[in-house]
Amino acid sequence: MSKLANDTRVFKINPAIDVQNVRFNNRYGFNLAGHLYLPLNFDDQQTYAAIVISGPFGAVKEQSSGLYAQTLAEQGFVTLAFDQSTTGESSGPVRNVASPDIFVEDFSAAVDFVGLQTFVDRDRIGAIGICGLGSHVLTAASVDIRIKAVATSVMYDMAESMWQGLNHSKTAQQRTAEKQLLAQQRWSDAENGHPAAGLHELPFDENNQPIQADQLFDETLPADADPVTTEFFNYYRGRAFHPRSVNSATAWTATTPLSYYNFPLQAHIDQISPRPVLIVTGEKAHSRYMAEDAYNRLKDHKELVIVPGATHTDLYDQLNLIPFDKFTSFFKTNL
Incomplete structure (x- = not known):
């Protein structure tokens, strides 16, 4: 102390x-x-x-x-x-x-x-x-x-949100695509000898494919950001930015959702x-x-x-x- x-x-x-x-x-x-x-x-x-x-x-x-x-x-x-x-x-x-x-x-x-x-x-x-x-x-x-x-x-x-999506919006098709992405990410991490950073709650594109990124927030807020993203951005990148905060400066390891899928x-x-x-x-x-x-x-x-x-x-x-x-x-x- x-x-x-x-x-x-x-x-x-x-x-x-x-x-x-x-x-x-x-x-x-x-x-x-x-x-x-x-x-x-x-x-x-x-x-x-x-x-x-x-x-x-x-x-x-x-x-x-x-x-x-x-x-x-x-x-x-x-x-x-x-x-x-x-x-x-x-x-x-x-x-x-x-x-x-x-x-x-x-x-x-x-x-x-x-x-x-x-x-x-x-x-x-x-x-x-x-x-x-x-x-x-x-x-x-x-x-x-x-x-x-x-x-x-x-x-x-967090477990429910990762598995089911916000407001239970995630479909079975999206979850299957997500598991495929995470499986490939494990191969990449094993080959590279270290885990990559990635999003713990994955958004999906117009083809229902998960979108990955190595940082939760860019330095600027996208013009088309939804209200929830805007709210988090304003806190973590704005009024409460801290360089050691995962949400402010980086992201979780990309395979983080796997443990929350398995252990509610x-x-x-x-x-x-x-x-x-x-x-x-x-x-x-x-x-x-x-x-x-x-x-x-x-x-x-x-x-x-x-x-x-x-x-x-x-x-x-x-x-x-x-x-x-x-x-x-x-x-x-x-x-």
Whole structure:
């Protein structure tokens, strides 16, 4: 644990909140990088409730998860924002490989870390997953009963989205073409001795063939970009650009969808009950139906909050829309 240096966070920083640079291992041996936020008037002789936070999928701790962590530290929690394995400053000899199993494990490893701190009460640890990490955090909480309360913000089921497409739009023909492309990509990666970068959610051309690219976003937004692409571009390439963010500067490995095809997330989220779950999404979020689907599969105790007028990325960083009062009351009540 060391004082944060070379600060590259992309949101407005509260200098009154002490932030420590930390490292911890998951059970697969990946070394995870995190920022540990200490609450106002921190006293290391006291014990605090803690919240571990990650996401969005392809973001880094200097982006949205750090903003959530800082804001909740202002409310009296010890919080940990961390980079998923193979991304950001976390380890991994092959960079930017997404794995449902490993990313779920990363949340439990974060619980390990905060629970080892003498100033954290192990019986008062919660978790938040933002965007695509929302489906991972619910999966983690399904079996890791140390997570006493769990929340998601604009949750996105990455496995469902990759397999079925947004709004379940992917056809069987498209999925077959996609698998053929990924099979050829594996041959290319094996022949070249290293994995290529590529899109984890493939668009299709007018002939129903998948389109591949080695970067999620170009430097400029295409004139014919759809609203969802525009929204993501404005966040990752615009107001919250970070050079270590997969979504800002590069792409996942091209074969990333294979593991999500095989291993769906959220299989046992009904088992979180009776521990409480808070599902937050935006009224205008393109991902809203995923949050509502997850909510419907959960058992009590659960709560769904739909933020009026909010889009998906609004709940990444727009302080006038993110319901931090709701997150605060949820965790203060349940931790």
